Amino acid sequence: MSEGKTKVVFVQLGSPKSPEIKDVRAFLKEFLADPRVVDINPILWKLILNLFVLPFRPAQSAKLYRRIWDGKSFPLLTITRDFTSKVRSFLKSPKVEVNHAFLLSTPRVSDVWDEWEKDPTPATKLKVIPMFPQYSESTIASGIDGLAHVIKGRVKIPEISVVTNFHTSKAFIDNSVAQIDDYLAKFKAKGVTIDRLLLTFHGIQKRRVVQKGDAYYLHCYETFFLLRERLKNIDHAHVTITFQSRFGSEEWLTPYTEDTVVKLVKEGEKNLAVYSPSFVVDCLETLDELGVELKHTANEGGGDIHFIPCLNDSDNWCRDFASFVENQCIADSDTREKDFYTLEKSDYKEFETMSAKELKQKSTPLTPEAKSSIFIVGLTIFLDLVGFSIIFPLFPSLAKHYLEVDSQNVFLQAIFGSIQSISNYTANSTSSFSGIVLFGGMLGAIYSGLQFIAAPLWGAWSDRIGRKPVLVRSMAGMAVGYAIWIFSGSFTLLIISRIIDGIMGGNISTATAVVADVTTKENRSKGMAIIGVCFALGFVVGPAFGGILSLIDLTKIFPGSVAYGINPFSMPALFAFLLSIFNTIWIKTKFKESLPESMRGKVHTERSANIFKLFKPLPYPGVNLVNMGYFAFLAAFSGMEFTLTFLAAERLNYTSMQNAYIFIYIGFIIAFVQGGVVRRKAADVGEKKMALIGMVSLIPGLLLIAIAYSSLMLYAGLFFLAVGSSMIMPCLTTLVTFYTPPAEQGRSVGIFRSMGALARVVGPVAAAVIYYKSGSAAPYYIGSAFLLIPIFMVAKLPEVIHHADA
CATH class of the missing domain: 1.20.1250.20 (MFS general substrate transporter like domains)
Structure with missing residues (x-):
């Protein structure tokens, strides 16, 4: 055993085995199952993950991964291997050796550990460096959890330490500054004057910072400040911090990168450079999200994105990081401290202003x-x-x-x-x-x-x-x-x-x-x-x-x-x-x-068993029309919902299991549309307009089912119905809250839901009677015509007035 020898392991997240859907699904299943990555209730998240995310998301993600696939591997895997090899070549001390590992790809940390145990002269110390500059629970803490899992059951345990961040290290900051300045000079040489530089970081939920005390937001600011103050080829006033890659409906750190780009282009800043200091190796989030999708967003408004790559495996970066690694392993504490920049108290004044505004959540968090x-x-x-x-x-x-x-x-x-x-x-x-x-x-x-x-x-x-x-x-x-x-x-x-x-x-x-x-x-x-x-x-x-x-x-x-x-x-x-x-x-x-x-x-x-009280007008413009429109829509929709299994059994001889597939199909589409389109676009499109689009979408769906004598035709009609209903329900609910003063929200929403409950009584009975008297197609023809009533009601809704205390 070699006394004092340290094995350093660079740990990255990893990539799928290939851009095939099955490999992407396996990758996402393991990644998103990590409670550090998605920290909501595990039982609820498992249901959402397996019922709504994994059936649909892999196909969409696979398309994106194909755009960065070189036929053999992904950039993250290839560059990490090359980076490790170069750093190894720049090491001067025989007391330090380096390897790389991935959390979700091979070689894994367990593979590197197995090799260490087989080494005839193994290192006595292990230093793990997650290759994420800023600390975050979802990255660094997740990696530490993975390390703990590897250690479990092992007999030989070396002295272990983890570098939890290197965002203020001189190696990282100086090389990032050089990278940015070099590319800004290249853009200028091509005749492009950059209007603004976006330093865009991978986003996290505000809740993690506010409630859990995650240091990520502070580390992002420190990185942003150190980079901005050292850049030479752009005015510091033209450097902006943003956050990308949000997922789900929670509040995330802002300003959002995409929204910022749209706003800047609209205001006349057409040429925007982007660099992501959250990563040291280019991956899907940089190459595709920033280099392709964000560029497309800017192009739509008449602007352009000029992408600045990560440090990757550039010689100077590898040389400086090799020196940083050696110092962290064998140098004294004073030398190790000199590897980092230190911010003064006055440097945080801007952060205090930013965080006071940014971390003020729009709504009070729920208590444990x-x-x-x-x-x-x-x-x-x-x-x-x-x-x-x-x-x-x-x-x-x-x-x-x-x-x-x-x-x-x-x-x-x-x-x-x-x-x-x-x-x-x-x-x-x-x-x-x-x-x-x-x-x-x-x-x-x-x-x-x-x-x-x-x-x-x-x-x-x-x-x-x-x-x-x-x-x-x-x-x-x-x-x-x-x-x-x-x-x-x-x-x-x-x-x-x-x-x-x-x-x-x-x-x-x-x-x-x-x-x-x-x-x-x-x-x-x-x-x-x-x-x-x-x-x-x-x-x-x-x-x-x-x-x-x-x-x-x-x-x-x-x-x-x-x-x-x-x-x-x-x-x-x-x-x-x-x-x-x-x-x-x-x-x-x-x-x-x-x-x-x-x-x-x-x-x-607030609710009463007297159904006539439900129809008593409320003194708020818009609420009554929404309630009546919702009742009319849901009566037609629930009638279809009830008679659907009978139609399928009568025309197509569907069994109970085949009828179950119908509901599963509808549920998946609703989850996909609500989670993707409605959540992201409803505010931009407008809830009233989106609800109208949804109601209009129901009409071809009902007509297709009316003439459906094949599964293909039936499922085509169901697609329109599922898409339409997924737009209508959340948008009408939101409109009720918009039209109602905060003090009356409970009463107003209660009546809204009661109207829906009553519609689910009236709709199926009416549809069944129509089915009985006029045949299987009649409820769908009549339902499509009946939808003109709620469409007219929603179209007549007044402009939303946001109450001052809302």
């Missing part, structure tokens, strides 16, 4: 206690919605089954007696598909109607006795309803099951009240957003499980169980029952009461 309560309730709602929507793809088969095995049931006779009064329906037509649709519509209306009526009652009761006992009792009641469904060999038991679950399903008002309890006016939208995500996920996962579990027919596996009421749909019912039992135990053991005893009996719900 609030997050915990919202997570518990959110998971509860997700599981509830899975249990509720699990029946969706089963409706056609369910209706046929009971008409075949229990046609003389008194409740069936009562329902078909009602049907007979609607038109010339006769007893002999009980097997007709249109009759089955109308029967299914009435069955669905029982659940939705009872849920709508029960919601304000559960909410009012929770105001009096507390949230937790109401949630526990309602969820236990749902378990009873699902248990009855398991053994519902007769239609009577199915009706009883749906009645119980419909009443108990009204606990959503209590769950919403929990969010109101633990949030403030400033951050309530964040809590409601989490609840909204849980709703969306539940509506996607539920039908999928319904379709899958319908393949398991317990009556065929255990024929004797039929005597106990077991039926072909008992397996989905059993799954829903187990979910509700888990839910009941979960909320009873994990949830902390959110309504203090001193407040019970003093909080009053």
Whole structure:
């Protein structure tokens, strides 16, 4: 063993094995699964990652990676290898050796460690240098976690140290200044005068800086200041700091690079140079995001981007970094300190001004206690919605089954007696598909109607006795309803099951009240957003499980169980029952009461069981039109949503599993459009305009489904419907909040949601009646014409007035 010898490992993130979609998906799956990279609730994020990100994002990312693929490798991998080799060649001391490793590519840190263990004269010290100049939890801390994972289970452990940042090192700053000045001179020699230099850093969420104390923002400023003050070929007043690569809907560090470019070009600064000090090696974020996409953005406005590469493996940089590495390994502390620039106290005055403005979040962050309560309730709602929507793809088969095995049931006779009064329906037509649709519509209306009526009652009761006992009792009641469904060999038991679950399903008002309890006016939208995500996920996962579990027919596996009421749909019912039992135990053991005893009996719900109160005009211009437009839109949309599985079963002979695919397809498109287009572009396009675009998009979707006699035509129509609805719902919700004063947000949004609940009662029944009387195409033709009403209402909306205290 060589005493005093130090092994230095340069650690980079890595790249996919190739630009093939499967390799990009594997790369993103490992990268985005890191809790340091995406630091939201791990259970919620796993659902989002696997249901919405990994099915779609890899294909888009693969296209970008192909643009920087040289046929054999990616620049990050190639340049890192060359950089390590050059640094090794510049080392003077035999006591230092260097290697490179990647977190997500080969060689990995574990590979380098294995080589170290096999070395006959291994180094006694290990120094890890993550090749990210500025410290951030999502990069440096993530790398340290990876190192800890490698160490776990190892017997031979050397003395280990980590260089957590080198953003003020003279090697990095001086070479970056030389790189920038050299390229500015080259641009000038070509006749291009640079109007402004953007020093653009990889962005992170403000929350990480404000709540977690991440030093990244400070390190970015220190890098920016040291570079700007030393540049010679541009006026310092023309150097700006920006942040790129934001992801998700959270607030990130600003100013955003793309927005800044658009603004500067519009103001007449056409030639912009960009350099990213967040990276020392060019990669997708620099070569493509800055060199291609940002350039395209500038070109659209009549400007241009002049890209300055990273330091990569330039000789001077490699030579200086080799000296830096040796000093950090074997020099005394005074020499090591001299490798870094030091900022004076006065140098931070600008940063203090910047951070005071920048880190003032637009909304108050949720407290840890609030997050915990919202997570518990959110998971509860997700599981509830899975249990509720699990029946969706089963409706056609369910209706046929009971008409075949229990046609003389008194409740069936009562329902078909009602049907007979609607038109010339006769007893002999009980097997007709249109009759089955109308029967299914009435069955669905029982659940939705009872849920709508029960919601304000559960909410009012929770105001009096507390949230937790109401949630526990309602969820236990749902378990009873699902248990009855398991053994519902007769239609009577199915009706009883749906009645119980419909009443108990009204606990959503209590769950919403929990969010109101633990949030403030400033951050309530964040809590409601989490609840909204849980709703969306539940509506996607539920039908999928319904379709899958319908393949398991317990009556065929255990024929004797039929005597106990077991039926072909008992397996989905059993799954829903187990979910509700888990839910009941979960909320009873994990949830902390959110309504203090001193407040019970003093909080009053805004919602009423009197539906006519919903139509009482509110004294705010625009709100009433939005509410009525939403009701009209959702009535048409929910009618389509309900009759869709019947149409697919009748025309295309779709099974329950194939019907489940329909809901999964719609859910994925909605998630993709809302997460990509709506989130990024709604404010620019305007919520009113985007909602109108969405409503117009529904019309061709409905017409295509009306004439669909093939899966291709059906899915083409579903595409328009999913895209349109994904634009409408968030935009109309946002418009309600825009038109309403902050003090009345709860009441206004509550009425808005109640209108939606009522629409989900009216829409399916109306569509079922139309389907029964006029055939499968009629609901879609009439629905497309009916959409002209909400389109007219939204078009007449007034200009948004932002209230002063909003």
